[in-house]
Amino acid sequence: MRKIGAHVSAAGGYTNALTKISEIGGNCLQLFASPPRNWSSATPGSGQINEFNKLKEVLKIDPIYFHATYLINLSDNERIGEFSKKILIDELNLAPKLGVLGSVVHLGSFKEKLPDDVVFKEHPKHTTLLKNIEEVLKKTPKESLFIIENAGTHKIGASLAEIGFIIKSLRDKRLKVCLDTCHLHATGFDLTTEKYLDEFLATFDEIVGIENLELFHANESRDERGSFRDRHENIMDGKVGSAVFQNLLSHKSARDKAFILEVPGVDKKGPDAENIKRFKTLVV
Ligand SMILES: [Zn+2]
Numbered sequence: 001m002r003k004i005g006a007h008v009s010a011a012g013g014y015t016n017a018l019t020k021i022s023e024i025g026g027n028c029l030q031l032f033a034s035p036p037r038n039w040s041s042a043t044p045g046s047g048q049i050n051e052f053n054k055l056k057e058v059l060k061i062d063p064i065y066f067h068a069t070y071l072i073n074l075s076d077n078e079r080i081g082e083f084s085k086k087i088l089i090d091e092l093n094l095a096p097k098l099g100v101l102g103s104v105v106h107l108g109s110f111k112e113k114l115p116d117d118v119v120f121k122e123h124p125k126h127t128t129l130l131k132n133i134e135e136v137l138k139k140t141p142k143e144s145l146f147i148i149e150n151a152g153t154h155k156i157g158a159s160l161a162e163i164g165f166i167i168k169s170l171r172d173k174r175l176k177v178c179l180d181t182c183h184l185h186a187t188g189f190d191l192t193t194e195k196y197l198d199e200f201l202a203t204f205d206e207i208v209g210i211e212n213l214e215l216f217h218a219n220e221s222r223d224e225r226g227s228f229r230d231r232h233e234n235i236m237d238g239k240v241g242s243a244v245f246q247n248l249l250s251h252k253s254a255r256d257k258a259f260i261l262e263v264p265g266v267d268k269k270g271p272d273a274e275n276i277k278r279f280k281t282l283v284v
Pocket residue numbers: 149180217262
């Protein structure tokens with residue numbers, strides 16, 4: 001069975017996210033552990049945890065991922081870096097209690113444009129970045145995944161070379177990758193034919209390792225390919241093109257991954273039944 005789901009709101013309690021994803025026709029889920037523009041860690045009580053575990057079995061929602069807060073910057077060696085580590089450590093400690101596989105993380109930004117020929121390992125901000133990720137991994141349970149999301153703007157993780165550098169420097173099986181189709185499109189990848197997708201995944205395997213690919217964020221885009229803009233659009237209404245999703249949904253290295261939609265929704269209230277329905281029609 002295909003794993004097709006969405007990021008939905010957990011406002012009012014984690015179980016609300018399970019009910020919502022089930023109602024809109026998804027079978028896998030991404031949610032925030034705590035409000036995404038806030039540094040406070042989630043502290044659910046045992047009642048809430050038990051209720052969530054029960055309901056996810058009843059509704060058969062699997063897999064489930066957290067999306068980490070948007071404020072995180074792991075290349076910062078001061079206050080923001082410390083806050084980033086703390087909230088991620090708390091989140092990855094909470095994850096296994098809820099049967100959540102791990103957190104999808106935007107690593108942050110260097111707040112400066114690196115020269116194109118920069119050798120990653122020689123840049124001090126990369127040293128901080130690696131040290132911070134390593135510390136998070138060390139202080140969290142071995143079953144929690146730390147999932148790096150590719151960036152769609154000039155932030156950390158916009159290139160496969162940079163993601164590959166991080167993965168290969170740390171060599172930790174818990175370090176995984178989430179590929180967002182809107183971000184791949186924004187950074188110039190053309191996956192509109194089976195041949196292009198095949199070449200892309202071969203390159204990904206070479207640079208990052210296909211075994212490290214954990215899931216996809218299936219999003220359309222409002223912008224042209226190569227725009228370095230990150231504005232998500234509803235399935236079938238954007239400039240990525242449905243062929244890209246069809247290709248992913250039929251490729252042997254991609255078809256069995258979870259596809260999580262983070263689209264605005266036809267009523268602009270977030271991922272909805274209509275988008276899940278549209279996406280499912282692309283399964284061939
Ligand atoms: Zn995403």
